[in-house]
Structures are given as C-alpha cells and as structure tokens.
Amino acid sequence: MTRLRVRDLACARGGVPVLSDVAFTLGQGRALILRGPNGSGKTTLLRTLAGLQPALRGTIDPGPEAVAYAGHADGLKGGLSVAANLTFWAGIFGTRDIAPALEAFDLTDLRERAAQNLSAGQKRRLGLARMVLTQRPVWIFDEPTVSLDTASVGLFARAVESHLAQGGAAIVATHIDLGLTADVLDIAQFRARAMDDPFATGVA
C-alpha cells in the first residue's frame, strides 16, 4: 500500500524555484532518506510535503493531513514541564495517552522537569516524542539527530522502526547513518532549471 505519492513536484524558496520534477512513492513500512548538499532544497521539499508552503506545481497524494512534521525547532515551551508540553500536543492531535511517547524517547523520569532545564539532547528528544502523539501515517524529519548522542540516535531509530512496523512511513533528511533499512533519495537530481523563474529571462 502506498503511503505517499509525489509526482512532478516543483518547490520554491524565497520566490526562486529550487526543485522541479520531484517524483517518488513511499510504501507502507518504508523509510526514505533524503540526501543532498546544503542549500539543495531538503528543507524546502519537506516543508512543502508538510503543507507549510505551497508547491509551484505537481501533486502530493494524500495531502498534508497525513503528514506529521518535525523541523529544526522543537516548539517547546520552557516554562512548562515535559509532561505538560506533550499533553498540550496530545490534546491538539486528539490523543489521550502520552506515556508511549515518553517511553519511546526515554523521558519518563524527566516528565515533571521544566523544559527549559533540559539539556539540548533531551529537548530534541522531547520534540521528537511529539511525533508519536500525532497518529499520522507519514513522519517527516528535518535533521532530527542534531545534538543527539549515539544512544539517543538509537532511540530515535527504534521509534521510527516501530512506527514503520505499525504500517507507517517516514522521510528523514539527515547526513548520518541511522542504521535504518531505508531507500536513499539524492535530491540534487531535481535541481530546478533556471527557466522556472518568471524573472529568469532578461527583462532589459
């Protein structure tokens, strides 16, 4: 079963097209690793898939309502506890129980700690734990392993694996080896041609 089908997708950053003719399908239980040099448009592609920015053209099927997105920032409130942060998102996504999310990212012992007193790695884990609460089939991560140590990267990989085992799918933009069985997509091949910019041709 296909979880995500992308066809003929073109995206822009700052009004300038960076990617075009992006096409791939993501099956149930599959993970996709995005690779490409800095500035090649990984973040742009992921934000487009998450529905945060409109595509110039092309189709994404199903739409953003199937996608849970974890970007560079974790969206944590320092003044609230770990549990309160997660409970808020659980409420937004209509999930009751935050225990599985705490467990998956080894946060159970920290649940009453205020988010501002967490280490950078712990904050990241808290941010990633939110994905468990979303109950959405396709997880999208943009550089999820920043500030994570080896053990935490392992936690993250296991959480993604268990999501895949439950029939989900995942797209991860990362430079390190996560130890996941995954397809690799190099997005450098989708670099937009200059012609896509309405101001590409000379205007005298």
Add this chain to the structure above:
Amino acid sequence: MIRLVARDLMLAVRAGGGFGLGVAFFLIVVTLVPFAMGPDTTRLSVIAPGVLWLGALLACLLSLDRMFALDFEDGTLDLLATAPIPLEGVVAAKALAHWLTTGLPLTLVAPMLAVLLNLPAQGFTWLVVSLALGTPALSMIGAFGAALTVGLKRGGLLLSLLVLPLYVPTLIFGAEVARRGAEGMMVSTPLALLAGVSGSVLALLPFAAAGALRVNLR
C-alpha cells in the same frame, strides 16, 4: 482551541508580564493626563471618556508584537500550522488569550481610573460597556497586524503603524458611546455601530490573519 487559550494564559501568568504591564501602562497614562491638562476637574471630566479609550487602546498595543513572535521563533507555529486545527482557530484563540490578559483587565480597571478623571457618574456603565464591546475588536485587529509582521526582526514599530489606522472605526464608535453616556445622551446608535464593527472584525479578520501567518511560515 480551548487548550491553546489555556496554555497561552498559563504562559502569560508564568511570564508575569501579560496581566500587569498593560494595566500599569493604562494607569500611568491616565495619571499623566492631569499633569498635561491641568487639575481643573470640570475640564478633566469632559475629556475623561476619550482619554480612557485612548489609554486603553494604546495599552492594548503594547503586548501585540509578542502574540505570535514567541511561537514563531520556537517553531510552535510551524507545528500548529500542520496540526489538525484550522489556523483561523489558532488566530482566534491567540486573540482571545490576548484579550483575556489585556482587554478584559483594562475594562475592569477603567472605572477606577475614571474616578481619577472625574467621569460623571452616569458615564461609568457606558464606559465599561463600550470597552467590553470594543476591546475584543482591538485584540483581533492587533492579531492581524501581529500576523503580518511576525517574520520581521524589528516589527514592533511597523506593527503600530499598521494597526493604529485600523483602530480608527472602533475608537470613533467606542469613544462616542462613552462620551454620550457621560453626557447623558442616547447611546443606542453608536453602540449598535460599535457592536457591528466588533462583530464583523471578529468574524472576518481571523481569515486574513491566518492567511498572513501562512505566508510568513513559508
């Protein structure tokens, strides 16, 4: 949505600034007016409704730039935009939280400050009614301005420049209700117009503000 309001209120209380700042500003403005206008109580009582409305309006403006800025910086807004609640709802919730921490306290302290300015006794009710009806519109218009400027580094001044002209109709009708109330005249016409302005602002601006937020999140 309720959760969002509740969380914003909790964060405002924890941060401390939310409730106090606007009210304190309002108090200071009203205290300064007699120093500028002279202590003559008859003169003060004439200008009291206008001064109170203007003070409340400026106090509303103070905390606007933080309405979305914090959530924008820490990525919460990205996540809310991808969450299964409409962004229009997020805007409405934010405006409501802003009103509860700013507009509502201002409305409640306005009668006390009105005493300082010698507002005629018959004007108190209409002052409170006009503020209660008008300040939600001020918060919503402010939310629109904040949504427009959320991506900017120093958006605070620009925010005031954008929002203040939009405050004109609300101010005119709101202050008119308070003034006519203080003079013992009929208030029904401006009151109906004020309610109309507030109602349409609350009904329509969330869409414009959500549109602006979506653009800023790209």
Add this chain to the structure above:
Amino acid sequence: MSLWEYANPARFMVLSARIVPVSGGLAALCLVVGLVWGFFLTPDDYRQGSTVKIIYLHVPAAMLAINAWVMMLVASLIWLIRRHHVSALAARAAGPVGIVMTLIALVTGAFWGQPMWGTWWAWDPRLTSFLILFLFYLGYIALWAAIEDPDTAADLTSILCLVGSVFAVLSRYAVNFWNQGLHQGASLSLDKEKNVADVFYFPLLVCIAGFVLLFVTLVLVRTQTEIRARRLHALNLRARMG
C-alpha cells in the same frame, strides 16, 4: 492573445517602453495646457476669489489619491488570485505615487481652507478621511520596504491592502458619523458637474487628464524599475546559491 500575456515581465517591459514616451508627453501637454488655461485664462469666482484656481490641483490630486488605492486593490487581488508578478509590482509602484497625490490634496486643501474657512486644518470628514488614507499608504509602503523576500512581501502587502480597503471605507463612514463637516462637497465633485461653472469645468477636465496620464506614466516607469529590481534580486540570489 489574452490580456494576461502582458503579465509576463519581458512582454510588459516591451509594451510599457512603447507607452511611456507617449503617455509622458501627453501628460506634460495636458498639464501645461490645463494649468495655463486655468491659472491665466479663467476669471475669479465671485465667492471664492482667486482661490478657485487651486481646484485645478486639488481635485485631480484628490481623485488620484483614491483611485491609486483602488488600482492597488485591484492589482493586489490579481496577484492573490492569478499570481501575476507584474501585478504585484505594479501595486508596489503605485504606492508612493498615491501617497504623494494624497499629500498634494491635503496641502492644497490646507492652502485653500485657510482663506475660505479661516483655518489651515479642520476635522472635517473629508480632510480626516484623507489623513487616514495617508496613514494607510504609509503602512503599506513601510510593509513593502520591511520584508526582504519579494513574494512574501507581495502576499502580505496584498492582504494588508485588502483589509485596509475595507477599513478605509469603514473609517469613511465612521468619520462621517463622528462629524458632519463643513466641506462644500457638491461644488467640487464631478458627478454634480452643474455646480461647477463651465468656465472652470473644462480646464479642470484637462488637468484631470494630465494628472491621470502623469500617474499612468509614473506607475509604468516605477513598475519597470520594480521588475528590474526583482530580476536583480533573482540574479543575486542565484549567485549566492552558486
């Protein structure tokens, strides 16, 4: 060929380059003829004396102040709905022209009001509305200037223009309610042309034509400039991205 083809920047550049000399020349001609006719060859009004000559500046500027905003509104809508870049840039180009027209209307109004009403400024509904319109222009221009990304700026200013238009109309009615005013509106507006004697009316028409042509020329030139600036932005961005 559909009208929308002109929304292509390159095509617009070619077309506007052809129009600008013509419209600019006609604008200069109309302004010279209209103002000379109005200033030197028309009599004084029996009531207003020589101040009636201010009409040739005040009325065209006031008309354009409002119509420039309407044009910006239309252009903003076209941008939001059909995503034509030229449309967004034309709206941006019209902003500074509109604010100068508003300023001219306000200043000439003050110079006219001083001898007629005995005051430079009155909180008359029309004057007040123009002052509010001036503030709207200011906010619109400032928002364009503040945002670096051109498409984001186009989107946000378009939304502001839309919302601002609604509030401008609302303010107009609010201000009317708030103060009934002393402007002898009827004698100055064209739809009630009977109130303006023919002797003033015809030079006024020529002046209006001159102002409109000047506006068109300036907006076209400024739109060209905005298109070039946009292209420059795209080139710089590409150079940075390598």
Add this chain to the structure above:
Amino acid sequence: MPDLGKYAVSVLSAYGATFVLLACLVIWTIWRARRVARRLAEAELDMTNQRKRPRG
C-alpha cells in the same frame, strides 16, 4: 500674470507646493529607474562572463 488679489499667497503657495512635490516624485522615479537599470546591466554582464568562463 493674473491679479490674484488678497489670496495671492494662498494660491501661489498651493501651486508651489504641488510643483515641488510632483517634481520630487518625478525626479526620484527617474533617478531610481536609471540606478536600478544600471545595476541590473552590470549584474547581467557578470552573469554572462561567468557562463563563458569554463568552470573549474
């Protein structure tokens, strides 16, 4: 020169102010048009030169 009577100052000031404002607008528009056109021409030239040069 027509006789403007007692309102001469008002009328002349209105005309003067208008001409100054319009002149500023026109001059600014032309100046900016020229400057942007020149900078774009330079940038286009750089661009073509870069393309001609072999990469490496």
